[in-house]
Amino acid sequence: MGSGPRLVVAVDGPSGSGKSTVSRAVARRLGLCYLDTGAMYRAVCLSCLESGVDLRDAAAVERHARAVDLDIGLDPDRPRVRLRGRDVTSAIRESRVSLAVSAVAGIPGVRAELIRRQRLLIASAPGGCVAEGRDITTVVAPDAQVRVLLTADAEARVARRARDLHGDDGGAARATTVAEVLDRDARDSAVASFLTPADDRVVLVDTSHLTADETVDMVVGLVEAAVTARGGA
Numbered sequence: 001m002g003s004g005p006r007l008v009v010a011v012d013g014p015s016g017s018g019k020s021t022v023s024r025a026v027a028r029r030l031g032l033c034y035l036d037t038g039a040m041y042r043a044v045c046l047s048c049l050e051s052g053v054d055l056r057d058a059a060a061v062e063r064h065a066r067a068v069d070l071d072i073g074l075d076p077d078r079p080r081v082r083l084r085g086r087d088v089t090s091a092i093r094e095s096r097v098s099l100a101v102s103a104v105a106g107i108p109g110v111r112a113e114l115i116r117r118q119r120l121l122i123a124s125a126p127g128g129c130v131a132e133g134r135d136i137t138t139v140v141a142p143d144a145q146v147r148v149l150l151t152a153d154a155e156a157r158v159a160r161r162a163r164d165l166h167g168d169d170g171g172a173a174r175a176t177t178v179a180e181v182l183d184r185d186a187r188d189s190a191v192a193s194f195l196t197p198a199d200d201r202v203v204l205v206d207t208s209h210l211t212a213d214e215t216v217d218m219v220v221g222l223v224e225a226a227v228t229a230r231g232g233a
Contacts, residue, residue: 007032007128008143009223010136013150016157018207018215022150023132025216027076030223033125034076037133037140040114042092043070043081045101055103062109070117074125115140137202146226148219149197152208 009026013019020036027034044065048055053064073080081089091097104110118140122129131140137147152160162177197204203222207215 006125007145007223007227008122008141009128009130009146009148009219010141010144011130011132011148011150011219012134012137012202013132014134014152014157016159016161017150017152018160018210018212019132019150021212022207022215022219023130024076024079025212026219026223027130029216029220030128030130032076032127033074033129034079035072035074035118035121035125035129035131036079037114037118037131037136039079039081039092040070040072040117041105041110042097042101043072043083043088044068044110044114045104046088046092046094046097047083048104049096049100055100058107058109061104061107062113065104065107065110065113072121074121074129076130137197145230146219146223147202148222149202149204150215151204151206153206156208 007030009023009030009032011019011023011026020038023036024034026032044061045055047053047068047070048061048064051064053060055061069084071080071082071085073082079089080087081092115135118131118133122131122141131144133140137144137149141147158177205215205218210218
């Protein structure tokens with residue numbers, strides 16, 4: 001598909017819906033770039049924490065977001081995140097960031113700055129891009145050729161996130177994961193719509209009982225259908 005017009009695939013969804021795993025796999029299969037917009041909010045949050053910026057001071061956080069030296073890799077095999085040249089790909093996934101990132105993402109000025117950067121990254125991606133997050137189908141790339149909202153029931157989402165973070169989905173792991181999944185989604189849904197499709201062009205895919213491969217097949221099928229419909233196959 002790389003020889004046709006630029007292709008943008010927008011994927012939204014709550015934590016644990018599988019959007020990162022699926023989006024990376026779809027990008028890999030279609031030969032597209034991959035953008036994890038959530039990583040950008042996490043990186044700004046980490047930078048604020050490391051720099052001693054008070055997350056309750058919206059103006060200070062916004063200034064920090066506008067000035068931060070942030071580099072986001074678009075390779076689905078190696079989606080590296082760098083702050084001031086330092087690799088923070090793993091550091092942005094730490095619990096201290098997960099529990100604080102909603103405060104950063106809820107600041108309008110921060111969202112405006114990162115949305116500006118996200119649109120530039122999508123526009124510059126060779127051949128096209130699979131972009132995932134919480135407001136890609138509605139705000140960042142509402143004109144994407146394919147727009148998908150992945151969802152899953154709460155039990156499946158918490159179990160998946162527990163396995164990602166702790167290596168198992170037992171009772172203790174789930175208990176420590178709830179705040180990073182359900183509580184964060186509740187906070188974030190106040191500033192971004194990612195729980196229900198924005199319009200009838202956004203395809204809802206419930207991944208509760210699907211494997212990652214099955215979900216990837218479904219999304220790739222949607223992309224192939226869209227390409228065929230516009231005569232780009």
